[in-house]
Amino acid sequence: MSDTPIRLLKGTLDVLILRTLGWGPAHGYAISRWIRQSSGDDLQIEEGALYPALRRLEEKGWVASRWETSESGRDARVYVLTEVGRRAMRSEVAAWQRYVAVFARVLDARPRGSIA
Amino acid sequence: MSDTPIRLLKGTLDVLILRTLGWGPAHGYAISRWIRQSSGDDLQIEEGALYPALRRLEEKGWVASRWETSESGRDARVYVLTEVGRRAMRSEVAAWQRYVAVFARVLDARPRGSIA
DNA sequence: GCGCATACATAAGACAGTTATGTATGACGC
DNA sequence: GCGTCATACATAACTGTCTTATGTATGCGC
Known part of the structure; x- marks a missing residue:
């Protein structure tokens, strides 16, 4: 989709990971791949x-991990959302959406008269 | 609007300042006040x-500043968007909107089957 | 055997926020 | 006149999370 890869804003990665793990257990590399693919190769x-x-x-207790060996014989650390983590995911997604909404308010606001 | 003030994500302040100065020259305190008010007191x-x-x-050359004394006799450093800054404002707003869109793609994506 | 994708890990550095602190003045009430 | 508040700017110390760079190791296809 994009020419230059988008740089992550600091503090925005966790919610992507949580949302990804919300679909089921995954190891790090798979999480990374899923985010890349679902973003249309932008992230x-x-x-x-x-x-x-x-x-x-x-x-934080939001995910738990264990080493697993796949059928192909590769070791990987598999992460799972905990119950707390699932609630955190929902609240972090909501927080992101609030942030976007607040930003939209500022970016769309039009002053009557001068600001200063 | 909110109970606890929203924490700014690092890297997101510049576009708010640029958008604010896009409405006309302003000093720092006024920029801050405008962002707070237009966000509904959330930011x-x-x-x-x-x-x-x-x-x-x-x-970066996106804004220029000069000291001014208001009619009431208060000194303030007044900032103005440069021409480069005006273009930067548009491109930064667009970049933010792209970021939001990319995030939405990931947050809304649903896997067919397991991620891993 | 070689290259590539897979899979994890960590150190060094940059960057942009937060927190805390300091200075100073105008406006207003009492 | 004095206290308090909003206005107005500035900077140092700290923190957290990202980028960049580097290292290890294995499975698979050719």
Whole structure:
């Protein structure tokens, strides 16, 4: 879709991960792939952002992880949303939508007269 | 509108300032007040974020500033959008809207089958 | 065997917020 | 005149989350 990859705004990655894990357990690489694909290749999640983010979410108790070996014999750390995490996902998505709405208010507002 | 003030996402303040200055020259305090009011009191711009941001924008050549004394006798540094700044405003607003759209794609995407 | 996609991890650095603090003046009530 | 509030600017210290760079290792196809 895009020419230059979009840079993530700081603080916006967690909600993407939570939403992704809301569809079911996944390992890091699969989360990254899903975000990239579902964004139409506009968002590329760097590993340096992804893995620390997953750690943070685990420390908060929003996700849990376990090592698993796939049928093909590859090891991967699989993440699952906890119950708390599922609630957090809903509230984080709502918070994002509020943020977008507030921004729209400011960007669409028209002053009567001068600002200053 | 809200109980707890919304925390600004890093990297999102500049476009608010640019959009505000797009309505005409204003000093820092007035910019802050306009953003707060037009957001319905949801966004409170901290001085510690505002003034460094205005410096950055000036260094980029997107705004210019001059000291002025109002009729009431108060000094204030008044900022104006440059021509480059006006183009930047449009492109930054568009970039924000693209970001919102990309996010919506990910948040609304539904997998067929499992992610992993 | 080689290259590529897969899979994880972490260190160093940048950047832009928050928090706290400081200065100073005008307006208003008492 | 004095206290208090809104106005107006500024900066230092801190924090968190991203980018960039680097490293390890394995499965699969050719």
